[in-house]
Amino acid sequence: MSLHAEAAQAALEDAGLRAGDIDGVLCAYSLSEPHLMLSSVFCEYFGIRPSYSAAVQAGGATACATIMQAAALVSAGVCRHVLAVCGDNRLTGMSRDGAVAALSEVGHPQFERPFGISIPAAYGLVARRYMHEWGVTPEHLAGVAVAHRAHARRNPKAQARDPLSLEQAMAGRLIADPLRLFDCCLISDGGAAVVVSAADTVADRPSRPVSILGYGQMNTHEHVIGMPTLTEFGCKQSSAQAFAMAGLTPADVDVAEIYDSFTITLLAELESIGFFKKGEAGPAVLEGALDLGGVLPCNTHGGLLSYGHSGAAGGMFHVVEAVRQLRGQAEGRQVDGAEVAFVHGDGGILSAHCSLVLGRA
Template sequence: MSFITGVGLTSFGRHEGASTLDLMSRAAELAIADAGLQRDEIDGVLCGYSTVQPHIMLATVFAEHFGITPCYAHAVQVGGATGLAMTMLAHIIVQAGMAKHVLVVSGENRLTGQSRDAAIQALAQVGHPSYEMPLGPTIPAYYGLVASRYMHEYKITEEDLAEFAVLMRSHAADHPGAQFRDRISVADVMASKPVASPLKLLDCCPVSDGGAAFVISRERTGETGVRIRGCAQAHTHQYVTTIPDFDRMGAAISLQRASAQSGLSIADVRYAGIYDSFTITLAMLLEELGLAGRGEAAARVRSGYFSRDGAVPLNTHGGLLSYGHCGVGGAMAHLVEMQLQMTGRAGGRQVKDAGIALLHGDGGVLSSHVSMFLERVR
C-alpha cells in the first residue's frame, strides 16, 4: 500500500534565471511541506531526466543540491511516461519497505534555458537513427503522421481535434499557474499557424519552464488519503515506423493490467488525468482507454462529458496543452491536480466527485504507457 501524501507545483511558463535544479527544488519544498514532513524524513528520491541539464547522475546531483542524503536515489527516463513510471516505482519501493517517504521530482527550464534548435534536436531523438531521423522529422511531425492515419481510419476531422484544445484552455483559465489562460474557440485553433499537418500551433503543447513534485509514503500523513490501488505499464514499440497495431498502441494493455491489480475498471472512474502532448494524443488515448468509443471522444467533449461538472472531469488544470509542458514535470502536473481534487483542495476548480481516479502517461510516439488507479480514503 502507498499514499500520495504531498504535492508541489510551480507555475509553468517563463522563469527567467531559474535552473533545472532551482525549479526541482521549489516544487520539492512545496511537496514536502504539503506532506507535513521535514527534509530529513525523505529517505528516497526519484527524479526525471532533463534535456537542459543531461547529467548522468541527476538524482544524486539534486539530492546534494537540495541538502538530503537518501538511502535510495534513482533517475528514470521513459519520455512523457516518466512521471507515472516514477510514481509506480516509488509505490513499489515503499511497499517493499525500502523507504518510508519517497520524493518524486522533476523540473526543467526548457523555455529559457535551451534554444529552439537544441530543443528540437533533443526531442527528435525518439526517431529511428537510420530510418527516421535522417529525414528530419520532429516530434510534431511524428504525431502529425499518426494523426493523419487515425483521422482516416475513424473519420475524425481537424475541427474534432480542436475541441480538445478548447476544453483544456477552458480548464486552464481558472488556474493561476497555467502558462496560457485566455479562452479559445475551435475557429481560433483552426486559424493558428500550421506546424505539422494536420496539427496546428494550438493542437500542440507549449514549451515551458516549471517544476512538479510529490511524496509517496507508506502511510498517509493527512486527514484524507490518496491511495494508489494499482498501476501497470506496457511497451509495444519505440519507433513510429514500427507501430504493430494502430488499434492497440499499449494504453489498453497497461490499463487492463492496472485494472486487474486494483480490482477497478474504467466504469469506476470519476476523474481522469490523461497525457495530452497534442490534441491527437488525447483523442487516441481517451478512446483506447475506453473513456469514449473510437472516433467519438470529440463528441463527448462537445457534450460536456469531460468538463469540470461532467461525468468524468478531465485534466482540470489545463493539461499539457494549456497549463504547459516542462518535460517530465509537465505530465506530473496531472497527478498534482488529481491529488488536490481528491483531497478537496482544488478551490474554484473543484469537481463534485473524484473518489476514484485514473491517470495515464504516454512516452515517445505512443510507445510507452503507464496506467494508474487511485482512490480517496477517509
Template sequence: MPRKKHTARITGVADTAMGELPGSTALGLHAEATNAALKDAGLKAQDIDGVLCGYSMTVPHLMLSSVFSEYYGISPSFNTAIQAGGATACIMLANAVALVESGACRHVLCVTGDNRLTGMTRDGAVAALATVGHPEFEQPYGMSVPASYALVAQAYLHRYGITRDELSAIAVSARKHAALHPKATKRDPLTLTEVSESRVIASPLRLLDCCLISDGGAAVIVSAADAARDTRNPVRVLGSGQGHTHEHIMAAPSLTDFGCKASSAMAFAQAGVTAQDIDVAEIYDSFTITLLAELESIGFFEKGEAGKAALAGELSQGGRLPTNTHGGLMSYGHSGAAGGAFHIVEAVHQLRGEADARQVPGAQLSFVHGDGGILSAHCSLVLGKD
C-alpha cells in the same frame, strides 16, 4: 494470478509557478517543488529516504538524482533517475510504490523540473527532441516528434472520419479548465476556429493542437501505509500498470491502438474498478490527437467517439468525464518530465477536494496516465480517497 493490492499513499504534492520563469534553473525548480511537497505532507527533508528524479534537457546529467540529492543536501538510502519521456512521472510513482511496499523505503520523493522555456534556445530544443527518432530510418529523413504524431492523426482521420472540429475541441476543453486555474500559463478563451486556423505544424496538427514549452517543476511524495498516518491528507494508490508496444513510430504495431490499452487494464483490474467508475481523468496530452487516441484505447470512449464527446462538452466540468481539469499540457504548462507530474498533482488535489473552482463534485476515483516517446511508453494509475 491477481496482483496484490497496493498499500502505499501519496502524502505530499506540489508544483511551482508555471510558464516563463526568468532566472529559474532545473535544480532550483526541483528544490522549490520539493520544499512545497514536504510542507504539504508535513514532513522534513530528513524523513526522505528514497529519491527518484526524471531527466532534464537543460541539465542533461547521467545521474540527475544524485546531482539533485547533493544540491538539496540529502543522503537517501535509495537514489536513481528514470527516463521514459512523458511517462516518466507515472513510472516514478509506480516505482516509489514498489519501494515503500517492499520495505526498502518509508518516504520516497519523486521530483521533476526543467527550465525548458528560458534555459534553451529553439534550435537547442529541436536538436534535443530529434534524438527521439530512429537513428537510421527516421532521423536522416527529417522525422520530427510533431510529424510522428501527425501520422497518428492522419490515420485516425482516415479510419474514423474524425473532423477538424473534433480535434480542436480537445484543445478548447483544456483551455476551459485552465481558465479556472490561477497558475495556468494560458487562460484566455479559445475557440474551435482559432485552433483550426492556427498555423500548420505537421498536417493535420496545427500550433494550438500542440503542447506548450514551459519552465516549471513538480514533486510527489509516496509513503508506506503506516508512515502516512501522521501526514496531512494522504491519497491511496489503488492500481498501476505499464504497457510498451514499440519505441519508434516506424515499429508501432498499430496507429490507432497503443500500450495504454494494456497499462490501463492492469491498473483497473488491480484497483477493482472499471473505466466507467472513474470520476476525473488526468491524461497526458502532448497533442490533441494524443488525448483523443488514449481516451479510446483506454476504454473511456468507443473508437471514433472521443472527439464527438469533446465537442459535446463531455470532457469539461459537468460532463461525463472531466479530463485534464488543470488545463493539461496544452494550456497549463509542459516542462519535460514535470509535465506528467502536473497531472498527478491535479489528481490529488481533486481527490482531496482542493481544486477550488475546477473541483469535480464528489470525486472519489481519479485515473492518471502518462505516455512517452511517440505513444511508446505507457503507465496508468488509479488513485482514490483514503
C-alpha cells in the same frame, strides 16, 4: 535544480515531513541541464542522502513511472518515504535550435532522422491515420484544445489563459499536417514533486492522504517504424493492469488526468483505455464530455496544452492535479464528489505507457 528543490520542499511541507525523513528519491531527466546521474545531482543539491536514489527516463511516462516505482519500493519495505521529483526549464533554459535538436533525437538514426522527422510530424501521422480509420475531424481535434483552455482559465497558475474558440483553434497555423498550433502542447518552465509514503505513517500528516489503488505499465516500441499500429496503443494494457489491481473499471472514474502532448494523443488514449468506443471520443468532446459537468472531467488543470509542459514535470502536473481533486482542493475547477482519479502518462511516440488509479482515502 532550483525547480526540483522548490517543488521538493513544497511536497515535503505538504506531507509534514523533514528532508531527513526521505529515504528514497526518484528523479526524472532534464533536457536543459542533463546529467547521467541526475538523481544524485539533485540529492547533493538538496542536501539529502537517501539510501535509495535513481533516475528514471521514460519520456512523458516518467512521472507516472516514478510513482509506480515508489509504490513498489514502499510495498517491498525498501523505503518508507519516497520523493518523486521532476523539473525542467525548457522555455528559458534552452534556445529554439537547442530544443529542436534535443527533441529530434527521438527519430530512428538510420530510417527516420535523415528524412527530417519531428515529434509533431510523427503525431501528425497518427492523427492522419486516425482520421482515415475512425472519422476524426479537425473539429474534434480543436475541441480538445478548447476544452483544455476552458479548464486552464479556471486555474490561476496556468500558462495559457486567453479565451480560445473552436474557430480560433481551427485557424491556427499549420505545424505538421493535420496538426495546427493549438493542437500542440506548450513549452514551459516548471517543477513538481510527490511523496509516496507507507500507509502506516500518514495518520498524523497535515494533508489528507491519497491512496494508490492500482498501477500498470506497457511499452510497445520506440520509433515510428516499430509501431505495431497507428490506432492501438500500450495504454490499453497499462490501464487494464491498473484497473484490475484497483478492482475498478473506467466507468468508476470521477476525474481523469491523461497525457495530452497533442490533441490526437488524448483522443486516441481515451479510446484505447476504454473511456469511449472507437471514433466516439471526438464527438463526445464537442458535446462537453471533458468539462467539469461532463461524463469524464479531464485534465482539469488545463493539461499540457494550456497549463504547461515542462518535460517530465508536465506528466507530474497531472498527478498533482489528481491529488488536489481527490482532496477537494481544486477550488474553481473542483469536480464535485471526486473519489476515484485515473492518471496516465505516455512517452515517445505513444511508446511507453504508465497508468495510475488513485483513490480518496
